[in-house]
Amino acid sequence: MIPADLTPAECRVRDAFPRGEGVDFRESPDEDPADGASWGPERTVRAEVLRALLIGGAVQDGEIAGLRLSGARVTGRLDLTYGTVDHPVRLRFCHFEQDPNLYGARLRNLVLSDSVLPGLTAGTVRVEGVLRLSCCRVTGQVRLQGAKISGAVFLNGARLGVPPDPDAPDRDPGAPEAAAEPALQLNHAEVGTDVWAVGLVAHGQVRLNGATLGGQLNLDDAELHAPGGTALHAETLSVGTDLRAMRLRAYGRVNLSGARIPHQLNLAYARLSNPGGPALRASSCVIGELWLREAAPIVGTVNLRRSQLDLLHVPPETWPGQVRLDGLGYRTLAPHLPAELRLPLLEREESGYLPYAYEQLAAAYRTAGDDAAARTVQLAKLRRHRGTLSRPARFWGHLQDATVGYGFRPMRAAGWLLLLLCTGAVAFALHHPHALKPAEAPGFNPLVYTLDLLLPLVDFGQETAFAPRGGYQWLSYLLVATGWILATTIAAGVTRSLNRQ
Known part of the structure; x- marks a missing residue:
């Protein structure tokens, strides 16, 4: 009302x-x-x-x-x-x-x-x-x-x-x-x-x-x-x-x-x-x-x-x-x-x-x-x-990173292959390995011999015909091992590129 x-x-x-x-x-x-x-x-x-x-x-x-x-x-x-x-x-x-x-x-x-x-x-x-x-x-x-x-x-x-009020006398400036x-x-x-x-x-x-x-x-x-x-x-x-x-x-x-x-x-x-x-x-x-x-x-x-x-x-x-x-x-x-x-x-x-x-x-x-x-x-x-791994695993990781960028830098592997090829060619040119069967052995070529060591699944007839000794034998072992790793990395990188295309 x-x-x-x-x-x-x-x-x-x-x-x-x-x-x-x-x-x-x-x-x-x-x-x-x-x-x-x-x-x-x-x-x-x-x-x-x-x-x-x-x-x-x-x-x-x-x-x-x-x-x-x-x-x-x-x-x-x-x-x-x-x-x-x-x-x-x-x-x-x-x-x-x-x-x-x-x-x-x-x-x-x-x-x-x-x-x-x-x-x-x-x-x-x-x-x-x-x-x-x-x-x-x-x-x-x-x-x-x-x-x-x-x-x-x-x-x-x-x-x-x-x-x-910022001027209030009882206000705490830090109070929310x-x-x-x-x-x-x-x-x-x-x-x-x-x-x-x-x-x-x-x-x-x-x-x-x-x-x-x-x-x-x-x-x-x-x-x-x-x-x-x-x-x-x-x-x-x-x-x-x-x-x-x-x-x-x-x-x-x-x-x-x-x-x-x-x-x-x-x-x-x-x-x-x-x-x-x-x-x-x-x-x-x-x-x-x-x-x-x-x-x-x-x-x-x-x-x-x-x-x-x-x-x-x-x-x-x-x-x-x-x-x-x-x-x-x-x-x-x-x-x-x-x-x-x-x-x-x-x-x-x-x-x-x-x-x-x-x-x-x-x-x-x-x-x-x-x-x-x-x-x-x-x-x-x-x-x-x-950084979360143990010390040995971190060392292996650093090695992978420096050599092939964990597989994401395959061209870096190609660079390492070229460096190892030059190193092996010079080393074996200065000191030829002895022939296992001199009568049947082909003429020694240090560059081709190093390639034979580095490249897996490739046989130029040099690796099986000659055998280095001493420190050069250990060098050949190193070339074979790194060749497998680096060649595999390059192949994986090429495969990823082809798959993306």
Whole structure:
């Protein structure tokens, strides 16, 4: 029931409601609703009057009733708990003395843009249209946990929470800002289309864990302040298209663990900072493309464990000093860079040597058609693995690396063959081995004899006709053994080349 003792301002609102007409108390378009506490009775409306209109206000035949109010000072608490409002609600540039309570309410749509509120309680609210909080200033919490909104949510330019006063005498400069309550709770909410929060500034946690969005989440140019805590808590977030956060400034952890982002997670030009802790946690995620193009070097750690991506676009200089990449899978890397610029990242893994990380990087280069880079990665993997072996195994690894590059440098084996050929030819030219059967032996040729020793499965008739003695006999043994190893390496390298072609 509408109160009988209405003020002139409230009478204007009552008379405009049945026709859905707007009432604007503003004296100028640029006045600040933050000064609303000083507005007089000529623009003051009691919250109980607004509630009475929305729940049981008169409706005029042939008109669409609705509450359209601008520039008003709303006193008392607008309490619509579990209420059903069949009319659009539009309260712009208003100053609320108390936080509205819309818990469990059902609304057609709700517009609170450009208003100043001490908070908003709207958990499990149902909105058939859109929810607009653009350019709002809310000093307390915005509670929308479990909300179901058929349209979009607009938070463009909103200011949530209160920045800490650095000059407060009792403030600990090292105290985490995130110890306060979350500035925005959209956890477990269902939004039919998009959440637009371009230019949002939040002091306190923005909570989106378990939320489901039919479209995209847009945090372009947003600033999230929760030093020492979690600035964006979006575990198991599911979006229909993208999570845009270009030029995002996040001071605190960005937690996207378990998120599902089918197209882009775009953090281009972003600045992520959480010294001494994880700056970006996107483990166990399924993401189409992760972009950190021209982002500032990340301060803190990055955790991408067990995530699956189609495209990973991160310049080497953006990665922090410590990463967690165990189980990370991706198909394409961008920008395409030499393997030598990508390999240092794998040495920053907190868990130490991870063979899978090298295999994944090599596979990405093979997908791009850069087989040389893939071989460089495989060689780096074997060298890194060598450090985990026993001393004898490390010695054998160094020998393999120096001689044939673990089989990935077959031309190096050809060089060793040429060197050994020259060495053997000179040595046997200076000291001919004696013939086993002088009457039947062919003429001795030191070059051909050395080739006969070096090349397996090749018989020029020299090796079986002559037998060196002493140190030259040991030289022949060395040539035979190394010949087998090097010739096999060359054959394996040629086989790999033919298979790739």
